[in-house]
Amino acid sequence: MKHFSHYPLQKHNTFGFSVQCADFYQYEQKEELQQLYQQGVFNGKWLPIGGGSNLLLLNDLDYAVVHSQINFIRSEKETDESVWVRVGSGVIWDDFVQWSVENQLGGIENLSFIPGTVGASPVQNIGAYGVEAKDVIREVEVYDTKDNRFYSMDAASCRFEYRGSIFKELKHLIVVSVVYELATKNYSLKLEYGNVREVVQAKGDESLSTVRNAIIEIRKSKLPLPEEIGSAGSFFKNPVVDAQLFQSIFEKYPSMPYYSLEDGYKIPAAWLISQCGWKGRSIDAAGVYEKQPLILVNRGGATGADILFLMHQIQLSVKDKFNILLSPEVCLVE
Ligand SMILES: Cc1cc2nc3c(=O)[nH]c(=O)nc-3n(C[C@H](O)[C@H](O)[C@H](O)COP(=O)(O)OP(=O)(O)OC[C@H]3O[C@@H](n4cnc5c(N)ncnc54)[C@H](O)[C@@H]3O)c2cc1C
The missing domain is CATH 3.90.78.10 (UDP-N-acetylenolpyruvoylglucosamine reductase, C-terminal domain)
Structure with missing residues (x-):
């Protein structure tokens, strides 16, 4: 676990605001959250952040920020047509999408190039080009900062909605890992949204990697890159x-x-x-x-x-x- 006091958040929010937080805790193992519990960090005000790509930080934060660096991608079980993959909350979302495409697993290719982390994907129920995280999330493992315990929630208990979920209300929960079901075969590419089909067809073949490349190309042409704007x-x-x-x-x-x-x-x-x-x-x-x-x-x-x-x-x-x-x-x- 790393701890910094008066920590600058400029690189942790994509608006690039020059603000700081009183304490910044960076953890690599979920069990480290229990140490924070013992230290009383969760007794006061605190905030979990991932990549800070959906935050408007209004001023310096005179409280603790906790930042996941739990980094793993692990296949858990296979069915006839899919695999269930557990991913640590600190994994960069787009690294996971790239991994899925490289492994010929269908389902999240349309969500390519969305900034942020896996931990925030159920919180926001991220979505783009006709696909939402809720379409593939099967389970969310959380740490309950009130009760000092870990448990899993199935998709129905997450109450996913348009850019929202139960996690926006239950702010005492920290997402530590997410299980996604990705298709190993018979996946249908979703090309109906906007000009996705046109850009994919111009590239010659209809594969997961072509869809990913098309989405990245479309996004780069329309959206500001956080490192530039x-x-x-x-x-x-x-x-x-x-x-x-x-x-x-x-x-x-x-x-x-x-x-x-x-x-x-x-x-x-x-x-x-x-x-x-x-x-x-x-x-x-x-x-x-x-x-x-x-x-x-x-x-x-x-x-x-x-x-x-x-x-x-x-x-x-x-x-x-x-x-x-x-x-x-x-x-x-x-
Ligand atoms: C250029 C650009 C394009 C974008 N395009 C899209 C898009 O196409 N579709 C889309 O849906 N979004 C988009 N977004 C928004 C953003 O990428 C997503 O909302 C993303 O999921 C935020 O992830 P993050 O890790 O940066 O979360 P943060 O911004 O750090 O946090 C977002 C919220 O989640 C909470 N949170 C973060 N981690 C955890 C955790 N482990 N446990 C509990 N709560 C947590 C935070 O407290 C906060 O409430 C875009 C943003 C940018 C800058």
Whole structure:
């Protein structure tokens, strides 16, 4: 276990904010969490972080941050058509995707190049290009910081939803490993989303590695690379509205993109933000990404408070124009 005091978090948040935490604990074995329990770390305020790619750190944290470096990928059982793979929470998500593709295991290739760690994948129920982590997660092993014990939760108990899960409520749980079921044969590639099929076909063959390369190419063309421009990916969730509100907006904007759901209509937040004229705009060093207005960026030297101010301004204009309150997908951390 490594422990640092007054630890800089600039390299641990993809916005690149220059903030620090009072204590930073980095553990490689799950049992080390029990030492932290004995030391009373979990009695006060504390925060688990992975790659910091979905955090808006609003100021210095006068409490402890715990960071997993539990690194393993292990096959646990095989069925006729799949393998169950247990992965440590500290593994970089995209390293796991690359491993799965190299081993001809299907299921997560569309989730290529999403920043962050395996530990956060069930918390956020990460998703992209028509696939979500919940499609393949079978079990999540957690450490309960109240009871000082480890246990496993099946997928149903995780209550996965769009960019969320039970772990957003049960903040006393730390994810230590995740079991994914990946297909060894008969997997069907998911190419329907956006221009994925087109880019895959242009590459000549339909294999797991071609899909992975296509997804990486598409993402690089649309999304800011964290090492070049600070962001936390999509800042807002796409709102779901009821039929009445949908109709009233649709009458005014018949070209509005939308998806019909069982419980309403999902409207792309990027479209709403663009309609309010925010695309490419900035307030001081906090900006709205030119190529994708759902992404708020640090144009250099922005603070969490700058991004928060921009977030509020965008929320106000969207509420004013469409009567929709955008909620952040990013975790606000004080
Ligand atoms: C350029 C860019 C593109 C992105 N694209 C996508 C995308 O396509 N799809 C998508 O879904 N997301 C996307 N994201 C968001 C981000 O990559 C994901 O949310 C990712 O899962 C965050 O992982 P992390 O390890 O960085 O988590 P962090 O940001 O460190 O933490 C996120 C949340 O999880 C909690 N957490 C972290 N580790 C643990 C743990 N071990 N146990 C319990 N709680 C934990 C934290 O407390 C926090 O609440 C993108 C981000 C960026 C910067």
